[in-house]
Amino acid sequence: GGGGLRAELPPERLQLDWVYGYRGRDSRSNLHVLGSGELVYFIACVVILLHVPRRRQRHYLRHSDCVRCLAVHPDRLRVATGQAAGVDKDGKPLPPVVHIWDSATLVTLQQIGLGSFERGVGSLAFSSADAGAFLCVVDDSNEHMMSVWDCARGTKQAEVKSTNESVLTVEFNPQDSGSIITSGKSHVYFWTWSGATLTKKQGIFGKYKKPKFIQCFVFDAAGDVLTGDSEGNILTWSRCAGEGRKGGKDTYQIGQQRRAHEGSVFALCRRRDGTVLSGGGKDRRLVSWSAALAPLQEAERPERFGAVRTIAEGPGEELLVG
Missing domain, CATH: 2.130.10.10 (YVTN repeat-like/Quinoprotein amine dehydrogenase)
Incomplete structure (x- = not known):
C-alpha cells in the first residue's frame, strides 16, 4: 500500500565478473604472462588477469583513474x-x-x-x-x-x-x-x-636517417640494443667500451640497419631461443628474425585486429599479440 521509498542501500553487493576490451591504441608493452599462466593487461581503471583455458578473469581495482x-x-x-x-x-x-x-x-x-x-x-x-x-x-x-x-x-x-x-x-x-x-x-x-x-x-644516428619516433627496443644476448622505429627499421646499437680514461662511460653505436616493416615497428620481443619478433603497424605483420637479424618467417594479422602493438611470449611455442 502506502510504503514510501526506502532510503537505505540494498544489501546486495555487485561484483565485477567480466571486462571487455584492451587499451592498445596508445599503450605499449602492456600484455604480459604471469607465473600463474594468467595474462595481465588493462583497460580504463581496471587491470585484468585472464586465465584463458578456464575463461576466467580476476581484476585489480585499486586505481582511481x-x-x-x-x-x-x-x-x-x-x-x-x-x-x-x-x-x-x-x-x-x-x-x-x-x-x-x-x-x-x-x-x-x-x-x-x-x-x-x-x-x-x-x-x-x-x-x-x-x-x-x-x-x-x-x-x-x-x-x-x-x-x-x-x-x-x-x-x-x-x-x-x-x-x-x-x-x-x-x-x-x-x-x-x-x-x-x-x-x-x-x-x-x-x-x-x-x-x-x-x-x-x-644515441647518434650519424649516416642513418633519424626517425621521427623510436617506439620500442630490446636487449639481445650479446648486450646490444635493437630499436624499432617509425621508418620501419630495426637498428642494432652495439656497446663500445668507454674511452680508456678513468670513468669513461660505455657508448652505443649503430652496427647495422635492417628494413623490417612498411610503416612503423611498434613492438619487439626477444624469445627464449634467442630469436627476435617484430610487429608492424601499417602492414600488421609479425616477423621472426634470427639473432643476426636474418628473416626466418612471418605472418599477417587480419585487418580487423589492426596494428601489432605488443608481443609477449607464452608457454611453449605460444605467442600473445596485443
Missing part, C-alpha cells in the same frame, strides 16, 4: 601499474601514482611516488640484474621526469628531467641495473645511474 602502463617483476608474481591524474567524485584532484601489487592475492604492497608525478605515469620498468630491487618511472610532465625507486622501501633514489619530447618506453639493462634506456619522439637515450645521479648519452 585510467591505468597507463604496466610492468611485471622478474619473479613474475609482482606487478607495477601506473595511472593518470584524476579527480574524485567531489572534484578533488587525485595525483598520479604507481601501485606495486601481488598478482596472486591482489594485495597492494607499495604505493610509489604519491605527490611526485605530474599528469600521469607514462612508462615504468623493474630492474632485473638485482632480482627486481628497483623501479624506474617516467611521468607525463613537460620535462618527462625520470626517477628510480627502491621497490621494498618505496623511496626515491634518483630523479632527473629526461626530455621535453614524449617518452614511449623505458627499460633497465638486464645485465646491469646502472644502465637504463629510454626512447620516444626523436630520441634514444642511454642512461647511467649511480647513487643519486642519472646521466644520459644521446
Whole structure:
C-alpha cells in the first residue's frame, strides 16, 4: 500500500565478473604472462588477469583513474601499474601514482611516488640484474621526469628531467641495473645511474636517417640494443667500451640497419631461443628474425585486429599479440 521509498542501500553487493576490451591504441608493452599462466593487461581503471583455458578473469581495482602502463617483476608474481591524474567524485584532484601489487592475492604492497608525478605515469620498468630491487618511472610532465625507486622501501633514489619530447618506453639493462634506456619522439637515450645521479648519452644516428619516433627496443644476448622505429627499421646499437680514461662511460653505436616493416615497428620481443619478433603497424605483420637479424618467417594479422602493438611470449611455442 502506502510504503514510501526506502532510503537505505540494498544489501546486495555487485561484483565485477567480466571486462571487455584492451587499451592498445596508445599503450605499449602492456600484455604480459604471469607465473600463474594468467595474462595481465588493462583497460580504463581496471587491470585484468585472464586465465584463458578456464575463461576466467580476476581484476585489480585499486586505481582511481585510467591505468597507463604496466610492468611485471622478474619473479613474475609482482606487478607495477601506473595511472593518470584524476579527480574524485567531489572534484578533488587525485595525483598520479604507481601501485606495486601481488598478482596472486591482489594485495597492494607499495604505493610509489604519491605527490611526485605530474599528469600521469607514462612508462615504468623493474630492474632485473638485482632480482627486481628497483623501479624506474617516467611521468607525463613537460620535462618527462625520470626517477628510480627502491621497490621494498618505496623511496626515491634518483630523479632527473629526461626530455621535453614524449617518452614511449623505458627499460633497465638486464645485465646491469646502472644502465637504463629510454626512447620516444626523436630520441634514444642511454642512461647511467649511480647513487643519486642519472646521466644520459644521446644515441647518434650519424649516416642513418633519424626517425621521427623510436617506439620500442630490446636487449639481445650479446648486450646490444635493437630499436624499432617509425621508418620501419630495426637498428642494432652495439656497446663500445668507454674511452680508456678513468670513468669513461660505455657508448652505443649503430652496427647495422635492417628494413623490417612498411610503416612503423611498434613492438619487439626477444624469445627464449634467442630469436627476435617484430610487429608492424601499417602492414600488421609479425616477423621472426634470427639473432643476426636474418628473416626466418612471418605472418599477417587480419585487418580487423589492426596494428601489432605488443608481443609477449607464452608457454611453449605460444605467442600473445596485443
